[in-house]
Amino acid sequence: MKNIKTVGIVGRGAIGVNFATFIYDYLGKDKLVFIADEQRKERYQANPVIYNGKSYDFKYVSSVSEFQQVDLLILATKYTAIKAAMEEMKPFIKSNTIIISTLNGVISEDDLRQAFGREKVVRCIARAMAIVYQGNTVTADPVGELVIGAEQPIDEENVASLRAFFTACHLPFVESDHILLESWHKLMFNCGVNQTCAVFNIPYGQLKPGMPYREKTIATMKEVQAVANKLGIPITDQDVENTIAPLTNFNSESMPSMRQDVLAKRKTELQLFAGYIVPLAKKLGISVPNNEEYLAKIQEIEANY
Numbered sequence: 001m002k003n004i005k006t007v008g009i010v011g012r013g014a015i016g017v018n019f020a021t022f023i024y025d026y027l028g029k030d031k032l033v034f035i036a037d038e039q040r041k042e043r044y045q046a047n048p049v050i051y052n053g054k055s056y057d058f059k060y061v062s063s064v065s066e067f068q069q070v071d072l073l074i075l076a077t078k079y080t081a082i083k084a085a086m087e088e089m090k091p092f093i094k095s096n097t098i099i100i101s102t103l104n105g106v107i108s109e110d111d112l113r114q115a116f117g118r119e120k121v122v123r124c125i126a127r128a129m130a131i132v133y134q135g136n137t138v139t140a141d142p143v144g145e146l147v148i149g150a151e152q153p154i155d156e157e158n159v160a161s162l163r164a165f166f167t168a169c170h171l172p173f174v175e176s177d178h179i180l181l182e183s184w185h186k187l188m189f190n191c192g193v194n195q196t197c198a199v200f201n202i203p204y205g206q207l208k209p210g211m212p213y214r215e216k217t218i219a220t221m222k223e224v225q226a227v228a229n230k231l232g233i234p235i236t237d238q239d240v241e242n243t244i245a246p247l248t249n250f251n252s253e254s255m256p257s258m259r260q261d262v263l264a265k266r267k268t269e270l271q272l273f274a275g276y277i278v279p280l281a282k283k284l285g286i287s288v289p290n291n292e293e294y295l296a297k298i299q300e301i302e303a304n305y
């Protein structure tokens with residue numbers, strides 16, 4: 001088992017800060033770094049993070065010469081920044097570095113595995129948190145959890161190392177024996193919920209049982225289910241129901257990240273959702289009309305910013 005003593009995080013946003021605080025409280029300032037380009041580094045150094053009312057003087061580095069190669073690397077940018085983020089993290093990776101990604105969707109792990117080696121990357125999901133990130137202030141309630149799991153025997157040693165480390169940090173996590181399946185559940189949810197709210201400019205409430213956009217949301221999720229099933233990922237009708245069930249308890253006025261991105265005129269993570277599902281469905285010969293519609297409409301929205 002690997003003993004994790006140094007950690008690098010790329011992405012000082014909602015998720016990066018949320019989980020960094022647990023690691024900082026355990027490892028201390030000198031063993032945890034946020035990796036960023038020079039401009040971000042300077043901006044961050046000048047503006048410390050306040051997390052749930054407590055100030056954190058994180059260490060920021062833009063070059064490995066300012067620190068060392070790390071035992072654990074956490075990718076926590078948006079997917080729109082993944083290429084730049086991977087360039088920045090590259091020098092910090094050694095032969096036995098463990099890498100996890102908190103990104104939504106199922107493809108950031110593929111990108112990381114292709115760039116840095118299959119054996120380094122453990123599939124991970126960030127879920128069940130409500131985080132508000134404004135300026136340098138991050139408020140999390142609840143803080144949520146990371147889900148990790150071995151997809152193949154090759155991942156088992158790294159999962160054991162993460163288990164020991166997260167336990168020591170008191171970082172909330174659970175292990176899944178079906179991590180790929182669970183990632184697809186979340187992808188299915190995001191394709192239905194995030195895209196419907198973004199395209200129709202509506203909050204969660206409009207997707208709740210009996211509300212006008214419920215059926216379309218479920219139909220969109222079922223398209224993802226069909227694609228998954230064709231790939232041999234066994235999402236059942238019951239899984240679709242179970243996956244959308246928590247939405248009933250979401251704040252009706254609140255909204256998913258994709259609608260927040262559209263309102264702020266930011267490029268969305270469309271590539272993780274319909275941008276991934278539509279070409280894959282085409283290749284597999286599956287009809288996904290809602291995802292096709294959403295792909296076209298969100299591309300149009302972004303083009304008109």
Ligand SMILES: NC(=O)C1=CN([C@@H]2O[C@H](COP(=O)(O)OP(=O)(O)OC[C@H]3O[C@@H](n4cnc5c(N)ncnc54)[C@H](OP(=O)(O)O)[C@@H]3O)[C@@H](O)[C@H]2O)C=CC1
Nearest residue numbers: 011012013014015036076077078081084085102103104126
């Ligand atoms: N927020 C949530 O509740 C959840 C988010 N996720 C997923 O986790 C991922 C991260 O989301 P979230 O934390 O909300 O996103 P944020 O936008 O809050 O944070 C991303 C951070 O990445 C930084 N960044 C961008 N480009 C670079 C770069 N080249 N180098 C270093 N840092 C960079 C940004 O910095 P700057 O601000 O300086 O531009 C930003 O602070 C996404 O894929 C999201 O879908 C998953 C589950 C829940």
Ligand SMILES: CC(C)(CO)C(=O)C(=O)O
Nearest residue numbers: 104190193194256257258
């Ligand atoms: C919080 C949640 C699950 C809601 O859709 C999400 O993943 C997002 O907003 O991107």
